[in-house]
Amino acid sequence: MKKIMTLVAVLMIVAVSQAQSLQSFFDKYHNDERFEYVSVGKGMMNMAGAFGGNAKNNAEMMSKMKSIKILTLNAEASSTLMKSVVSELDQVVDKGNFETAVETRDKGERVNIYYRFTGKDDADMLIVTKEKGEFSLIWINGKMTKEEMMHTFSTNGKMLNSLGFCGKSTSTVS
Amino acid sequence: MEMMNELLEKYFRGETSLTEEKELKKYYSTGKVATEHEIYRSLFDVFKEEKNETAISPFNKVIPKQKRITRIWYQAFGITGIAATIALLLWVKLPQDNTNYAFIDGNRNENTEFVQHYTLNKLNRVNRMLAKSMNPMKSFNHVRQNMEPIQNISEIKDKMDDIHNKLKFKKTRI
Numbered sequence: 001m002k003k004i005m006t007l008v009a010v011l012m013i014v015a016v017s018q019a020q021s022l023q024s025f026f027d028k029y030h031n032d033e034r035f036e037y038v039s040v041g042k043g044m045m046n047m048a049g050a051f052g053g054n055a056k057n058n059a060e061m062m063s064k065m066k067s068i069k070i071l072t073l074n075a076e077a078s079s080t081l082m083k084s085v086v087s088e089l090d091q092v093v094d095k096g097n098f099e100t101a102v103e104t105r106d107k108g109e110r111v112n113i114y115y116r117f118t119g120k121d122d123a124d125m126l127i128v129t130k131e132k133g134e135f136s137l138i139w140i141n142g143k144m145t146k147e148e149m150m151h152t153f154s155t156n157g158k159m160l161n162s163l164g165f166c167g168k169s170t171s172t173v174s
Numbered sequence: 175m176e177m178m179n180e181l182l183e184k185y186f187r188g189e190t191s192l193t194e195e196k197e198l199k200k201y202y203s204t205g206k207v208a209t210e211h212e213i214y215r216s217l218f219d220v221f222k223e224e225k226n227e228t229a230i231s232p233f234n235k236v237i238p239k240q241k242r243i244t245r246i247w248y249q250a251f252g253i254t255g256i257a258a259t260i261a262l263l264l265w266v267k268l269p270q271d272n273t274n275y276a277f278i279d280g281n282r283n284e285n286t287e288f289v290q291h292y293t294l295n296k297l298n299r300v301n302r303m304l305a306k307s308m309n310p311m312k313s314f315n316h317v318r319q320n321m322e323p324i325q326n327i328s329e330i331k332d333k334m335d336d337i338h339n340k341l342k343f344k345k346t347r348i
Contacts, residue, residue, distance in 0.1 A: 033280035038292045041273025067273060070296050104307030111303050127300055136296060 022124065022139065025092050026069055034081065036072040065142040073135045082135060089128065089137065098126060101149075108132055121145050175208055182214065 030037040042065070075082045098114035110130040117123050123146075127138040181198055184190045190198070201207065202218035276283040276292055283289070 031277050037277040038289055039273055039275055040289060040293050068293060070293060104304060106307040109303050111300060129300055129303060138296060
């Protein structure tokens with residue numbers, strides 16, 4: 001009995017620490033003046049689903065999303081801050097048992113998409129984009145199965161259509 | 175010496191008074207003990223050791239072990255109860271965190287429209303980058319679509335073979 005309880009406790013600690021490392025990364029930089037940070041909760045995602053592309057599937061997908069967090073750093077690629085943030089993120093990805101879903105590079109633009117399952121159908125998707133002078137990190141958390149997660153990685157590059165975000169035209173934030 | 179012999183004989187017969195026993199203890203504690211009396215030294219040394227022993231609380235001897243366990247359980251329940259109450263109070267008292275917000279240049283912005291636009295903009299950008307990188311896949315799909323008639327050719331050939339076989343079969347019957 002004692003052994004089972006210890007095992008359960010260890011497993012719980014491991015599960016929590018896995019989630020925490022990415023969480024702590026966001027916590028560390030979310031109110032740093034050098035970064036831009038946006039957090040979207042469930043309520044707002046339902047709203048986005050309401051006006052998102054081709055309705056039914058997207059709305060269903062949106063309802064499964066729990067949160068979206070976006071962290072952006074505008075700095076030169078050679079700056080020490082950028083270097084330290086990138087290496088820190090690499091460690092988080094390594095330790096967090098993420099699997100690579102998509103990895104693209106095109107004329108200095110890079111997109112890496114990672115995913116992992118933390119619990120029963122509890123998934124994390126991490127989108128890392130590197131452009132000239134900009135580094136963005138998008139963390140999408142939701143209750144999805146592996147199939148649903150794979151469905152979002154549509155091969156024709158319109159993965160986020162299934163999230164219901166891209167039906168609307170682009171509007172710039174300034 | 176003779177007096178000591180008499181006292182020892184009396185002691186072993188169990189006829190000594192308290193004062194006589196005290197005298198015997200005193201005799202052995204002084205160190206000037208006759209060699210013939212040395213064999214009884216260990217017996218009287220026990221009294222000396224007992225004198226140095228610290229008394230153990232009689233409760234510890236009397237209270238059964240089971241009672242101690244129940245006391246620990248009571249304590250555990252008490253502590254858990256207090257912890258649960260504190261957690262509940264914190265949960266009730268703390269303001270509910272708004273999950274839809276942005277941190278830009280160190281300023282918190284809770285304008286939902288802004289947050290929404292920012293998120294859409296970011297996701298669209300990822301989409302654009304992915305679409306750009308996945309262009310070769312598009313061509314691949316195009317090629318695959320164009321190859322579909324070839325698949326039909328093999329189907330037509332199969333059908334023709336089938337008809338040919340049937341005709342052969344008919345000829346042989348005639």
